[in-house]
Amino acid sequence: MVDLIVGLQWGDEGKGKIVDLVAKNYDIIIRSQGGHNAGHTVVVDGKKYALHLLPSGVLNPNAMNVIGNGVVVYPKQLIKEINNFDKNIKNKLLISDKAHMILDHHIAIDQAREKLRGKNAIGTTGRGIGPAYADKIARVGIRMGELKNIDKLIEKLAHYYEMNKGYFEYLGIDIPSIEKLREELEEYKKALGDMIVDTTKYLWDNFDKNMLLEGAQATLLDIDHGTYPYVTSSNTIASGALTGSGLSPKKLNKVIGIAKAYTTRVGNGPFPTEDIGSDGDKIRKQGAEFGTTTGRPRRCGWFDVVAARYAVELNGCDEVAIMKLDVLDGFDKVKVCIAYEREGKIDYFPSDLDKVKPVYIELEGWDKSANVTKWEDLPNNAKKYIEFLEDKIGSHIKYVS
Numbered sequence: 001m002v003d004l005i006v007g008l009q010w011g012d013e014g015k016g017k018i019v020d021l022v023a024k025n026y027d028i029i030i031r032s033q034g035g036h037n038a039g040h041t042v043v044v045d046g047k048k049y050a051l052h053l054l055p056s057g058v059l060n061p062n063a064m065n066v067i068g069n070g071v072v073v074y075p076k077q078l079i080k081e082i083n084n085f086d087k088n089i090k091n092k093l094l095i096s097d098k099a100h101m102i103l104d105h106h107i108a109i110d111q112a113r114e115k116l117r118g119k120n121a122i123g124t125t126g127r128g129i130g131p132a133y134a135d136k137i138a139r140v141g142i143r144m145g146e147l148k149n150i151d152k153l154i155e156k157l158a159h160y161y162e163m164n165k166g167y168f169e170y171l172g173i174d175i176p177s178i179e180k181l182r183e184e185l186e187e188y189k190k191a192l193g194d195m196i197v198d199t200t201k202y203l204w205d206n207f208d209k210n211m212l213l214e215g216a217q218a219t220l221l222d223i224d225h226g227t228y229p230y231v232t233s234s235n236t237i238a239s240g241a242l243t244g245s246g247l248s249p250k251k252l253n254k255v256i257g258i259a260k261a262y263t264t265r266v267g268n269g270p271f272p273t274e275d276i277g278s279d280g281d282k283i284r285k286q287g288a289e290f291g292t293t294t295g296r297p298r299r300c301g302w303f304d305v306v307a308a309r310y311a312v313e314l315n316g317c318d319e320v321a322i323m324k325l326d327v328l329d330g331f332d333k334v335k336v337c338i339a340y341e342r343e344g345k346i347d348y349f350p351s352d353l354d355k356v357k358p359v360y361i362e363l364e365g366w367d368k369s370a371n372v373t374k375w376e377d378l379p380n381n382a383k384k385y386i387e388f389l390e391d392k393i394g395s396h397i398k399y400v401s
């Protein structure tokens with residue numbers, strides 16, 4: 001049985017919290033796309049863990065964790081995260097030999113290109129994600145399995161640097177010294193080599209176990225279906241998780257979509273319900289909306305039903321979790337975007353969100369929903385808000401956080 005957790009907005013919906021909540025029901029937790037651009041913080045027994053690359057199951061003593069073929073792995077970061085644990089977690093982690101590697105030059109390229117884009121910058125996390133996926137698609141990438149033969153890998157990289165000499169020069173990036181690179185790769189092999197296997201085969205051999213695919217980033221950042229070019233470089237939607245793990249669509253049991261009770265976005269790109277006034281500020285403050293990976297303040301605004309319905313459909317959600325409802329506590333009225341306006345009304349999510357204006361309806365606010373643990377105990381207006389969203393997005397809201 002394979003279940004999947006996916007973000008329905010522009011990321012940071014609180015997927016990690018739901019994963020932590022349900023992780024104990026699963027034997028294998030799988031990351032299938034993205035890299036260390038993702039991030040979530042978990043506190044266990046008073047110790048804080050910032051996870052970027054490691055699947056959340058590392059905090060569950062009984063679960064196996066898989067970094068699937070669709071992930072881009074920055075070995076330095078992965079080693080750092082592994083070493084941050086007091087106990088050895090290496091016997092609980094497998095890394096796909098087909099997963100692509102991020103090297104320092106990918107990070108340098110990402111940052112240099114963002115600088116050159118100036119006001120048109122995407123606002124990437126600067127972690128080398130785009131350049132590593134670009135190399136993968138151009139068929140010049142490096143797979144984790146290649147660490148097995150470092151001589152051959154060095155030869156390949158030397159050729160890569162030679163081919164890209166002009167590009168590196170243009171971007172003002174130094175080509176790394178081969179000696180230093182060899183040292184680094186040897187270190188990666190020593191630290192990670194034993195965990196690098198064919199994870200597709202491992203998953204197939206373990207179909208009798210319960211598996212959870214843990215999504216990173218979110219639907220509206222999908223390279224195909226998101227707000228291109230202001231997206232990440234992987235397929236973040238449910239079907240991408242299957243490609244990124246080697247699991248067949250027929251194995252998928254349940255898709256759980258995660259959305260916040262409002263909307264946030266980090267980085268640039270269209271965001272129809274963004275509120276740049278006092279309401280947005282209040283949401284940011286009450287929701288502590290600052291990035292886990294980069295610390296950037298998140299752009300904040302109201303719930304967008306059009307975008308959420310699109311995301312529910314793209315992912316085939318069986319159920320939805322609405323997170324951080326209590327951040328909206330204390331508003332007299334809460335707004336919900338139910339359609340867009342651009343030369344008339346549109347009630348679907350267009351391929352470009354250019355010049356789209358939100359059409360809002362206002363619902364009555366509520367005083368306090370924080371610390372409530374039973375549906376019956378929620379204020380009436382908060383219940384009405386959730387029921388309204390459920391009706392509009394077309395999926396059952398099973399969890400409210």
Ligand code: IMP
Pocket residue numbers: 010011012037038039122123124125126127128129130216217221230231232233266267268
């Ligand atoms: P990249 O993934 O670093 O290339 O960044 C591309 C876009 O995706 C930027 O707008 C980032 O802010 C956004 N992004 C990437 N990862 C996350 C995430 O985990 N949460 C929220 N936004 C993200």
